[in-house]
Amino acid sequence: MNMTLLEELYEAIVDGDDDLAVELTRKGLDDGIQPITLIDDAMIPAMTEAGRRFETEEYFVPELLVAGRAIKAGLEILRPLLSAGDLHHAGRVVIGTVQGDLHDIGKNLVAVMFEGAGFDVIDMGTDVSPAEVVAAIEEHNPDLVALSALLTTTMLSMQAIIEAIDTAGLRDDVRVLVGGAPMNEERAKEFGADAYADNANAAVRTALELVAAA
C-alpha cells in the first residue's frame, strides 16, 4: 500500500515509534508540508486514536506512553519553526496542568500552539498547586493563565487555583483560560474562569481575543 507521509506519521505515532516520528516530521517539512498540517492532520488524530484504543483496552498504559513520547518528539522538531514564524509579541501566558493531574500531552500541544501564535510561554508543568500559580503570576506578570485538567477529580483544582489568584488580589491582572476533556463552558464559568476552549486551535483564538479585550 502506498501511504502518504501524513498517514505514515500518524501510524508512527500510534505505534509509538519516536525515531520514525522524528524522521517523518523532518521529511514532511523538507517536502514543504506546513507544521500546522503535520500537527492537525497527523499528530492530533494519532493521539486521539491511541486514546480511543486505550479506552477500548486494545492499548494499555505503556502503549499510550510511547505514543505520547512519539508525538512529543515530533512536536519538538516543529516548536522552533512555529515560534520563528511570528515575531510579534501576542502576550505572555503561564500554563500548567492542575494539582493532582499528570496528563500533559494536551497541555503541551496548547503550549506549542501558543508559542506558534507569538505568545511568550512559561510552562509550569504538571501537578501545579494554587500557590505555585500565584507565585508564577507574581514572578512573570502574564496576560493570561491557562489551566489544563483531564480528570473529573482534578478539575476542582482549577476552582481552587482561581480562588487563590483572587485571594492574592491578582484576579483583575490576568485572564484565565481553561481546558481539558472534563471541562466545558458551564464549568468554566462556575469555576470563575474567563473562558473555555475545547482544542488547541480554539485555545489560541480565544487567548488572542481575551488579550485583545483586556
Ligand code: B12
Ligand atoms: C494519555 C492518557 C493518560 C496518560 C497520560 C500521559 C501524559 N504524559 O499526559 C497516563 C497513562 C499517565 C494516564 C494516567 C491516568 N489516567 Co489518563 N488518559 C489518557 C487519555 C487516553 C488521553 C489523554 C490525551 O493525552 N489526549 C490527547 C490530547 C491531545 O487531548 P487532550 O488532553 O484532551 O487535550 C486537548 C483538549 O482537551 C484541549 N486542552 C487540553 N488542555 C487544555 C488547556 C487549555 C488552557 C485549553 C484552552 C485547552 C486544553 O486541547 C488539547 C488539544 O486539542 C485519556 C482519554 C482520552 N481519550 O482523553 C485518559 C483519561 C483522561 N485518563 C483517565 C484516568 C482515570 C487516568 C488515571 C486515574 C488512571 C489510573 N487509574 O491510574 C491516571 C491518572 C494519573 C494522574 N494523576 O494524572 C480518565 C479520566 C476519567 C475522568 N473523567 O476523570 C480518561 C478520560 C480515560 C478514561 N476514559 O477512563 N492517562
